[in-house]
Amino acid sequence: MDINSALSVPLSILAAIAFLKFLLHKKNNNHKKNKKLPPGEMGLPWIGETMDFYKAQRRNRLFEEFVQPRITKYGKTFKTRLMGSPTVVVNGAEANRFFLSNEFKLVISSWPSSSVQLMGKQSIMEKQGEAHRFLRGVIATSLSSAGLEAIVPKMCETIQLHLQRNWSSGQEKISLYGQTKIVTFTIVFKCLFGINVERGILETFGRVLDGVFAPPIKFPGSKFSRAKSARLEIEKMLLDVVRQKRKEMEGGTVRDGKGMLLSQLVAGLVRGEISEEEVVDNIVLLVFAAHDTTSFAIAMTFRMLARHPNFYSILLQEHEDIIRNKRPGETLTLEDTKKMKYTWEVARESMRLFPPIFGSFRKAIVDIEYEGFTIPKGWKVLWTAYGTHYDAEYFRDPMKFNPSRFEEPVQPYAFLPFGGGPRLCAGYQLAKLNILIYLHYVVSRYNWSLLYPDEPISMDPLPFPSHGMPMKISPK
Incomplete structure (x- = not known):
């Protein structure tokens, strides 16, 4: 058997493997393209919209200046990039229930490195x-x-x-x-x-x-x-x-x-x-x-x-x-x-x-399907208290101080x-x-x-x- 004949079998195997990898890669790309991410802007690479987030936070106006304008533009679920991480911000009692009740199953708590080191x-x-x-x-x-x-x-x-x-x-x-x-x-x-x-x-x-x-x-x-x-x-x-x-x-x-x-x-x-x-x-x-x-x-x-x-x-x-x-x-x-x-x-x-x-961050540990959108594994999820506390769907005339509204049971996950x-x-x-x-x-x-x-x-x-x-x- 000459050298070309000797190499023909392993080369054909390598070619088959390469072709399979190509098909798998193509399939994965098509799968990613088929995923519908929430609407929103990711901003600059790594930085994203972090500066806008921090500016609003320092004035204690995160909801009014950061969250609410994006809810108006994109809806209660929108994507952004904060502190280097692609992040989906969710609002509403239904969203709170879905993500908070699925702790350890779909999401886990996610704190900044500084918080972890200082809290322990x-x-x-x-x-x-x-x-x-x-x-x-x-x-x-x-x-x-x-x-x-x-x-x-x-x-x-x-x-x-x-x-x-x-x-x-x-x-x-x-x-x-x-x-x-x-x-x-x-x-x-x-x-x-x-x-x-x-x-x-x-x-x-x-x-x-x-x-x-x-x-x-x-x-x-x-x-x-x-x-x-x-x-x-x-x-x-x-x-x-x-x-x-x-x-x-x-x-x-x-x-x-x-x-x-x-x-x-x-x-x-x-x-x-x-x-x-x-x-x-x-x-x-x-x-x-x-x-x-x-x-x-x-x-x-x-x-x-x-x-x-x-x-x-x-x-x-x-x-x-x-x-x-x-x-x-x-x-x-x-x-x-x-x-x-x-x-x-x-x-x-x-x-x-x-x-x-204000709320807290979670991290998706699997791909999450929510409200027709896909939240990819590894992305952060931010739920907000204001997203329900200030929503007239859950609290009539929400900006009015009215203690009597708590005489009756409040919808679960609306008050957090x-x-x-x-x-x-x-x-x-x-x-x-x-x-x-x-x-x-x-x-x-x-x-x-x-x-x-x-x-x-x-x-x-x-x-x-x-x-x-x-x-x-x-x-x-």
Whole structure:
């Protein structure tokens, strides 16, 4: 057999393989061409429409200046490119239900690299599937009815002590937002984790928050670099706390109540179910999740009460009725908070108009067919709270402040101040109690008025009143 004959068989095989690859490539290209992507503009390479997104975000006008104009032009589902990723923005209760309820099946949570590094790679926000369900179960155990019953007196004590120290010393003016941040932070640290609040720790957490959406660049002086240093300080302090708690538990000398979330997490550590890093990362994340957003919700509730004195009169009456049925000096109970139905309607309506979170990103883990469009695997999906909160389809006359709209059940996935689906905020019940109890002690003990009821709202990275919401106060 000559060399040409010897090569004829393998060459024919190679030719067949090449032809098959060509057909497969052609088929894949035709498949991609047949996919109908959502309408929208991708903008510049990599940058996309990121600059427009950030400009609107800094003014806390993401919906008005970025989302709404594109809804008008393209519909409730549109594509763009944000922070280097092709992204589909979805709006409406049906979209929220579809994507949030299909967590782990069609999409997974997707946070920027800076957020992951600062909140913690082992935190619940990065966990998927069974690992996520396990950590959520640990948190849920601490925030069960029995856990909340035990937390309420501690919250009352913390809030009353704070008001006595900071609101009753002859001051006529306070920064409401600054004061609520101190209180909510102290409640999470002391009531949920049983950790004493040392001087400067709130400011250290604040430095971490400053960098969660900053570019993850570690040159000296950058936002991310400062945030990373602050995170290391917090980590060192928490490691000492966790190790001491573990020593107490293993030695049978634990003194705090069983409902403490720190005890639940360290118990999992002792049993070998979670690591030391997971305990620390989840404490850090939960402090942020239950702190800044709750402070903003409280501040916005006071803002709306200041603008609507008729609603404030109804709310005040509710709290006076509760006091009338209490003995002098008797603290609130969980049952008392259940009687604050109108107060919770006011708070919910305030959060509808001023959601503590804009929304969040997910990443498609498979090709997703939705509303006749294909969202390719690897693309990001951004759902927005404003996309339903401001939609007349779900809330009649949406820009009007009307707490009574919450007297009736709201369509599922239309009201999302705490997210939804498997990643519904695990601490939302704690946030609710915080808001209700804080409002109770302020409105029942103080006359108050806001200096700037129409104070602008800024965002960096979360929303906050630009001037700290200064308030005039006087004890009743």
